[in-house]
Amino acid sequence: MPSPHTHGHDVGERLFVHRHSTIHRLPAEVKTVAMVLFIFTVIMTPPNQFWAFGLFALMLVAVAAFAKIPARVILPRMLVEVPFIFFALLMPFFGSGPTVEVWGLSLSQAGLLAGWGILIKGTLGVVSSILLAATTPARDLLMGLERLKVPELLVQIASFMLRYTHVVADEMKRMKLARESRGFTATGIRSWPIIAQSGGALFIRSYERGERVHLAMLSRGYTGRLPQLVAVTTTPTDWVTAMSLPAVGLLIALTALWIQR
Amino acid sequence: MTPSLRISGLAFAYPDGYQALFGVNLEIAKGERVALLGPNGAGKTTLVLHLNGLLSGGEGIVEVAGLPVEKQNFAEIRRRVGVVFQDPDDQLFMPTVRDDVAFGPANMGLSGSDLDARVDEALAQVAMSEYADRPPHHLSFGQRRRVAVATVLAMHPEILVLDEPSSNLDPASRRELADILRSLDITLFMVTHDLPYALELCPRSVVLSEGVVVADGPTRDILLNDPLMRANRLELPFGFDPRNVPA
Ligand SMILES: Nc1ncnc2c1ncn2[C@@H]1O[C@H](COP(=O)(O)OP(=O)(O)O)[C@@H](O)[C@H]1O
Ligand SMILES: [Mg+2]
Numbered sequence: 018m019p020s021p022h023t024h025g026h027d028v029g030e031r032l033f034v035h036r037h038s039t040i041h042r043l044p045a046e047v048k049t050v051a052m053v054l055f056i057f058t059v060i061m062t063p064p065n066q067f068w069a070f071g072l073f074a075l076m077l078v079a080v081a082a083f084a085k086i087p088a089r090v091i092l093p094r095m096l097v098e099v100p101f102i103f104f105a106l107l108m109p110f111f112g113s114g115p116t117v118e119v120w121g122l123s124l125s126q127a128g129l130l131a132g133w134g135i136l137i138k139g140t141l142g143v144v145s146s147i148l149l150a151a152t153t154p155a156r157d158l159l160m161g162l163e164r165l166k167v168p169e170l171l172v173q174i175a176s177f178m179l180r181y182t183h184v185v186a187d188e189m190k191r192m193k194l195a196r197e198s199r200g201f202t203a204t205g206i207r208s209w210p211i212i213a214q215s216g217g218a219l220f221i222r223s224y225e226r227g228e229r230v231h232l233a234m235l236s237r238g239y240t241g242r243l244p245q246l247v248a249v250t251t252t253p254t255d256w257v258t259a260m261s262l263p264a265v266g267l268l269i270a271l272t273a274l275w276i277q278r
Numbered sequence: 279m280t281p282s283l284r285i286s287g288l289a290f291a292y293p294d295g296y297q298a299l300f301g302v303n304l305e306i307a308k309g310e311r312v313a314l315l316g317p318n319g320a321g322k323t324t325l326v327l328h329l330n331g332l333l334s335g336g337e338g339i340v341e342v343a344g345l346p347v348e349k350q351n352f353a354e355i356r357r358r359v360g361v362v363f364q365d366p367d368d369q370l371f372m373p374t375v376r377d378d379v380a381f382g383p384a385n386m387g388l389s390g391s392d393l394d395a396r397v398d399e400a401l402a403q404v405a406m407s408e409y410a411d412r413p414p415h416h417l418s419f420g421q422r423r424r425v426a427v428a429t430v431l432a433m434h435p436e437i438l439v440l441d442e443p444s445s446n447l448d449p450a451s452r453r454e455l456a457d458i459l460r461s462l463d464i465t466l467f468m469v470t471h472d473l474p475y476a477l478e479l480c481p482r483s484v485v486l487s488e489g490v491v492v493a494d495g496p497t498r499d500i501l502l503n504d505p506l507m508r509a510n511r512l513e514l515p516f517g518f519d520p521r522n523v524p525a
Contacts, residue, residue, distance in 0.1 A: 159373070181371075236359075
């Protein structure tokens, strides 16, 4: 089976999985809005309505299948969630109220439910974002945000991060090589000041680079706005297609709330 | 005819008080190719930053095709003066090559098929058309420098200004860039330490030293003027003799 080819080795592009699907073709801002609304419906669902989360998960599986994104792409990316899982796992130990015995541990029931809620809602949110990033190139995502009237400064900062992560990472690598070629090896706490100094130097270099980039931008007529480079036309069909996801999500959430009542 | 560039009595001190330029005079006719030579710290980059108003506030005047470099003209001046900075990573800040080349003309108000045509034309001029949709960091250093040239060619400038265009290029990329620059029908002002490059590309050279123009003439004569060269820390590479270069 051919492996899904990813473009480049960039933070942004690495996440994109090139496929031909309706979901890939939808305009970025439409997908972004649909995803955010879907996550809201997940969040508003009470954690004890377990069936609802089963349906949410099935919906995401369906999206992944439509977009031809295999589990073997999605599962490893879910690792970003690990730090939050630890947090969720702590909840049952610190919650108050009635407790249950599990394997000889006394766990708070409320804490258990809250922990489960964080875990499942977080996981569904992470998988939604993974699907968005896998079906939308980073550049389109940024332009979509701009069309959604996200403050331009934020979009520009994100876009520069996308462009310069590499440049800064290379600079960091070169500094590390320069340190090591002069006999420095990072061993324990005694080497921290040196590393901190390198960090400072890196900051200065990046700051200076920022100034030079700004001059280069001014030279080409920059007046504070990035020009709108692609004219994207969003059709009502696009919106209807994308909104089917949060619409079904809302139905599930409302049913769950109604049962809970 | 109105010269492409006219600088008269340009003096400038940085805000910290350090005076970098002491009355520079220079005129470049339309279509001329001129090299700006000078040791490190002579004020070359400072001069370049004055050509499109990135630095200002000192004495003297700068005019581009007759238009004074003043705040109310900045938009037009920055279209007329295409500055290619030394580090292409500073110049290429957009996610893809195409977006970057489109940045200047889009700021000038172009859009749609006019904009696409500009971008395609500029990329073709530097032989980088097939890389249009790549992110800049996937390109070699030489390719990035060429794209940096395209980003300003796309604005159809009156004068192309390059700060150390051959620095960090391997010999093949250096020659490719020279071929491209020679093929352009444009006024060229090139800051360089690479004296053979100046001789190859620019019939005329200007030597800047400690903030003033100390020599201005045919490149070959300047490179052969031993006392002048020595006084300004300009050195030909080992074994290079301008007399052996065909005119
Ligand atoms: N931002 C600045 N503030 C103060 N002095 C500066 C600044 N930039 C450059 N200089 C000084 O101005 C002089 C000319 O610099 P520059 O134009 O960069 O020289 P060149 O490009 O010829 O090497 C140098 O002595 C430099 O230290
Ligand atoms: Mg310089």
